[in-house]
Amino acid sequence: MDNLEKYKNAFKEAFEIGDEIITDELAYESIPEWDSVGHMRLMAAVEDAFDIMLETEDILDFGTFGKGKEILLKYDVTI
């Protein structure tokens, strides 16, 4: 499984959504599942997927699917 698949799976697992709504523009509060609690589920899923520990500042900035990809570069995860 490549990194993009792992990344998408983290979103699917956290929010129980399908591939069809996952785009770079998918954002916090754009779907009901992505509220503040859902956000922490997503962070846990991303951390588990890539075996990393996100810093608080990055958790705060992780507002869209696309932004998340940029943030993960800091952790040597290229998507």
Next chain:
Amino acid sequence: MKKFENISDWRESENDSRFFIDSARNDLAQFLREKNFVFIERTVQATIPLKASSDFKKFCRLPLEISELNERICEIAKKSFSQDVRFFISVPSIFSEKLLENFLSEMKTCYVCRVKNEIAGFIEVVESEENFSAEIRLAAVDEKFRLSGAALSLYAGAANFLREKNFRKLIGRISTKNIPVVNLYATLGANFSRPYDIYFRS
């Protein structure tokens, strides 16, 4: 805010402008509507059982510390509760702010968590040793830190501290309109009970 329980008690209550009633009491709801009260919202009691097997620590990304009431906590509270039915009368006003200030002034201590050394949020818990339960009196997170995990850290952290002191339940009363908070309690294993409906005089 008073609980309205019997129509026969109306005479002593008829000058009040706000009530809550048991949601199952359609008779009281009908009676209040006839008296020009409007339904505002439904609240429920959320009870987090503090079981030995619950892993609250996994939700605690931010450490908690004990704090007394300070300006920063008041600032967060004023931004968060300006339209909360406990303090909001009909329009935001100096009276609502005064109600909130009076409520805050009764705070003894609370738990806070920080992001970049700034208080991100707080939770005030009132312990009842005779029932081995504690009640969340007030809790809020500054909007700019809503994605930081502060809310989960505060609630889970408080639950963990109370469990270590052998408390059995952490109780809150929440609006059913506030889905993120409902989800937060559900994440911590809460069950929901005692729905009450709030009515304001129109």
